[in-house]
Amino acid sequence: MSKVKEIQQFLQKENLDAAFITTPDNVFYVSGFQSDPHERLLGVMVFKDAEPFVICPLMEVPDVKTAGWSYDAVGHEDTDDAWDIVMEAVRKRGELPASIAIEKSHLTVERLERMNELFTGAKFVRLDEQLNGMRNIKSEDELNNLRKAAELADYAIEVGCREIAEGKTELEILMAIEFEMKKKGVQKMSFDTMVLSGPKTASPHGTPGDRKIQKGDFILFDLGVVYNGYCSDITRTVAFGEPTDAMREIYETVRKAEQAAVDLVRPGVKAMEIDKAARDVIDQAGYGEYFTHRIGHGLGISVHEFPSMTGTNEFALVEGMVFTIEPGIYNPAVTGVRIEDDVVVTADGVEVLTKFPKELQIIQP
Amino acid sequence: MSKVKEIQQFLQKENLDAAFITTPDNVFYVSGFQSDPHERLLGVMVFKDAEPFVICPLMEVPDVKTAGWSYDAVGHEDTDDAWDIVMEAVRKRGELPASIAIEKSHLTVERLERMNELFTGAKFVRLDEQLNGMRNIKSEDELNNLRKAAELADYAIEVGCREIAEGKTELEILMAIEFEMKKKGVQKMSFDTMVLSGPKTASPHGTPGDRKIQKGDFILFDLGVVYNGYCSDITRTVAFGEPTDAMREIYETVRKAEQAAVDLVRPGVKAMEIDKAARDVIDQAGYGEYFTHRIGHGLGISVHEFPSMTGTNEFALVEGMVFTIEPGIYNPAVTGVRIEDDVVVTADGVEVLTKFPKELQIIQP
CATH class of the missing domain: 3.90.230.10 (Creatinase/methionine aminopeptidase superfamily)
Known part of the structure; x- marks a missing residue:
């Protein structure tokens, strides 16, 4: 089963709307795309009922495809607010998620504060144990x-x-x-x-x-x-x-x-x-x-x-x-x-x- | 002026009780001690009115001293809950801080949640701009x-x-x-x-x-x-x-x-x-x-x-x-x-x- 499907099953089981993964190692695990974004935003958003997407620096969009990611990849430039690009991609997929699984042991306080503003009223829960559990057992x-x-x-x-x-x-x-x-x-x-x-x-x-x-x-x-x-x-x-x-x-x-x-x-x-x-x-x-x-x-x-x-x-x-x-x-x-x-x-x-x-x-x- | 003193002046000016710095690069900047702690806790706690301390893996305590840190360094082992050691060092210094400056662009959500439990009711504010401003101007x-x-x-x-x-x-x-x-x-x-x-x-x-x-x-x-x-x-x-x-x-x-x-x-x-x-x-x-x-x-x-x-x-x-x-x-x-x-x-x-x-x-x- 693909990693995306496995996360979607988790979202369905836990009745969560979306998962947002931003640790480079977990992005690689889920998408096949490996990159060190430094302070730039790199992430995979997986939805319970919609197509996932990768958000990454614009110049890396072709590399995401080459790495075998078959879904959407949206790019941001250094002059963009990367979250605008994220929200545009989220809105395309329907209503804003009301519950989002995040990597609490990696996501920064600043990014969560930003997500709290953008996804007003959303509930944020841990994705860490799910990802650890998946990664723990090697294929x-x-x-x-x-x-x-x-x-x-x-x-x-x-x-x-x-x-x-x-x-x-x-x-x-x-x-x-x-x-x-x-x-x-x-x-x-x-x-x-x-x-x-x-x-x-x-x-x-x-x-x-x-x-x-x-x-x-x-x-x-x-x-x-x-x-x-x-x-x-x-x-x-x-x-x-x-x-x-x-x-x-x-x-x-x-x-x-x-x-x-x-x-x-x-x-x-x-x-x-x-x-x-x-x-x-x-x-x-x-x-x-x-x-x-x-x-x-x-x-x-x-x-x-x-x-x-x-x-x-x-x-x-x-x-x-x-x-x-x-x-x-x-x-x-x-x-x-x-x-x-x-x-x-x-x-x-x-x-x-x-x-x-x-x-x-x-x-x- | 030492970096510790500069942060203490910031705390006094902003009327904050403490600052907790956990990014390895900022820990190096403030303490002179350079280390990659991986997932282990490494930090410098600076107080408005008390002596600062470094928290680090136990085996690195001697290296902190060698690096020129003249204050306390407390160590934790892999079998410890590192936060127990932090809290012991904090309590030694008096009342629990009610306002703490943190690096919101680096600190993880998980660590902030933990600090929220330990420092009940404390207010957490950004230290990022202060540290960026200090580091921006090179000596x-x-x-x-x-x-x-x-x-x-x-x-x-x-x-x-x-x-x-x-x-x-x-x-x-x-x-x-x-x-x-x-x-x-x-x-x-x-x-x-x-x-x-x-x-x-x-x-x-x-x-x-x-x-x-x-x-x-x-x-x-x-x-x-x-x-x-x-x-x-x-x-x-x-x-x-x-x-x-x-x-x-x-x-x-x-x-x-x-x-x-x-x-x-x-x-x-x-x-x-x-x-x-x-x-x-x-x-x-x-x-x-x-x-x-x-x-x-x-x-x-x-x-x-x-x-x-x-x-x-x-x-x-x-x-x-x-x-x-x-x-x-x-x-x-x-x-x-x-x-x-x-x-x-x-x-x-x-x-x-x-x-x-x-x-x-x-x-x-």
């Missing part, structure tokens, strides 16, 4: 894009490992990875590529820089690519030369924690149980205080999407979900290690999309 | 960052020109530019670098790809870097081999249009007059229909910021403002050309930050 087409994105991320880690050499900087390795990705046709990394070495691995959100790789370092890669609009997100930590026993112990603890979480994935298990499976391993090894973040997050068109895989989220996994599993230990006195996979919930278990080996890779100097 | 420190960002962008165009060769793809040239920028210490381009060639120059928002450079092409570069949190944004169009007369005519028209707009910049001139100065030149040359976008946009911490330099904006320029001037002609039958500078409004005129030559550069095959 086979979406899974294929995610598989391909993960395959490219695996290859990026391979490239990173190949580039490691004494005296090379984190940034040099990072650039070599991104260069190779571009050659493979990747238009966009899914977030800023992270290459951290030595003590910097202990900073979960560190910034790659001029630090030169030294023998005995752990090197942490956290990266992903966008393929056909879908993201991957992988982390691997590798050794350059022989690590110390303390480093090995942290590595093995994270590896076991990550595997314990992966092994638990199947429909019906709660997000919090996935978190707990990894956290228990780390706690029992005595590193609990150094695992300072959630186990993972939903993955798809957005690199961080619904659901948030935290230790308190009771959301039960369903077939077709895709999320990350990424425990880490960040002990400034020893090292940081994080291992992250992208996983799909299958009918009876799990499919791991990221396949780069998780046994400690030791790169010989 | 000397900010201008120095913007100058440096522009200098790096000039160099990036130089690198791009050097890389042009028959049979090279747009992506190969793009990668060489970004590689060189990383070597210069650039952590982040200010947006996706654009390298378009031949007929693709006629698409104002095209995507670089596998097209190979041919003799007789125009090549359009649109790019910028982030330096100390501040963005540059430059466009140059250059020729590979001799262009046709029709291409030259379009180039010279854009060049004159751009120069006419630059020459008009001084305090008191309206944004719409800057747009008109360029548009008139293009109209008179008969290319009006092919100049399909505004003349430019404010530039600073965000690559697109206040004000929008459109043909209808009556906003009068003031000393210390920085914006782009970027007319273009996109004639699919001939070529596309855009020329873009970053300019500062000075006491009596204009300082052009981007200095790469605007006379048509012909690269010999």
Whole structure:
């Protein structure tokens, strides 16, 4: 079923007149059209009983059609009030909607105030959970894009490992990875590529820089690519030369924690149980205080999407979900290690999309 | 005066109890702390009569301090309700604020609904214009960052020109530019670098790809870097081999249009007059229909910021403002050309930050 039809069914079921979707990722999900409108208005309006339309900057109207949107697309210029164009398209379709579903977790207060003026007396309700629910379960087409994105991320880690050499900087390795990705046709990394070495691995959100790789370092890669609009997100930590026993112990603890979480994935298990499976391993090894973040997050068109895989989220996994599993230990006195996979919930278990080996890779100097 | 003090003066003048700032760029502007919190809560709360605080993910608290924030920073973990931590910090400071200034053009409906529950009966008013006004006038420190960002962008165009060769793809040239920028210490381009060639120059928002450079092409570069949190944004169009007369005519028209707009910049001139100065030149040359976008946009911490330099904006320029001037002609039958500078409004005129030559550069095959 098309996404438009699915939203129309939701509107009928909830007895709502229209839905207005303005988050670029959700516009892409519903219309197939991907764009970063900056501060300009971009949206899809779906009606219970009328044809939907896309509103976008005038110069992008042809691109909306090329992207496969078979309904109307109306354009606004920078000198227009975009809402005039919206209202003209709405009026063409009949009476003004009296109830409109919106993305309350994304729509700005200013835009809602404007809609309140234009759709006088209308009721505004949440569309967020409906869209999250739809996006949470990936179609086979979406899974294929995610598989391909993960395959490219695996290859990026391979490239990173190949580039490691004494005296090379984190940034040099990072650039070599991104260069190779571009050659493979990747238009966009899914977030800023992270290459951290030595003590910097202990900073979960560190910034790659001029630090030169030294023998005995752990090197942490956290990266992903966008393929056909879908993201991957992988982390691997590798050794350059022989690590110390303390480093090995942290590595093995994270590896076991990550595997314990992966092994638990199947429909019906709660997000919090996935978190707990990894956290228990780390706690029992005595590193609990150094695992300072959630186990993972939903993955798809957005690199961080619904659901948030935290230790308190009771959301039960369903077939077709895709999320990350990424425990880490960040002990400034020893090292940081994080291992992250992208996983799909299958009918009876799990499919791991990221396949780069998780046994400690030791790169010989 | 510190940004916090300036906001406190605004609160006193408007008789408001507090301001809550949650846009990452504004948080950086006010606190010096730069971060992409994804869906997590990041904010600065400023009070009329009490000490401000930053709320951020727990693991980033040390970074807030390192960034130079001398007040309190409170952290939340993924398992917390971040608003509990906010309310605890607010209560420590006395009575709950009854009037709160917020960024209505950024704050989500969901967050305002939450604040409505927590600050029962409070009045929420716009902080947007105050912040836009503050950010619109750059300090000397900010201008120095913007100058440096522009200098790096000039160099990036130089690198791009050097890389042009028959049979090279747009992506190969793009990668060489970004590689060189990383070597210069650039952590982040200010947006996706654009390298378009031949007929693709006629698409104002095209995507670089596998097209190979041919003799007789125009090549359009649109790019910028982030330096100390501040963005540059430059466009140059250059020729590979001799262009046709029709291409030259379009180039010279854009060049004159751009120069006419630059020459008009001084305090008191309206944004719409800057747009008109360029548009008139293009109209008179008969290319009006092919100049399909505004003349430019404010530039600073965000690559697109206040004000929008459109043909209808009556906003009068003031000393210390920085914006782009970027007319273009996109004639699919001939070529596309855009020329873009970053300019500062000075006491009596204009300082052009981007200095790469605007006379048509012909690269010999």
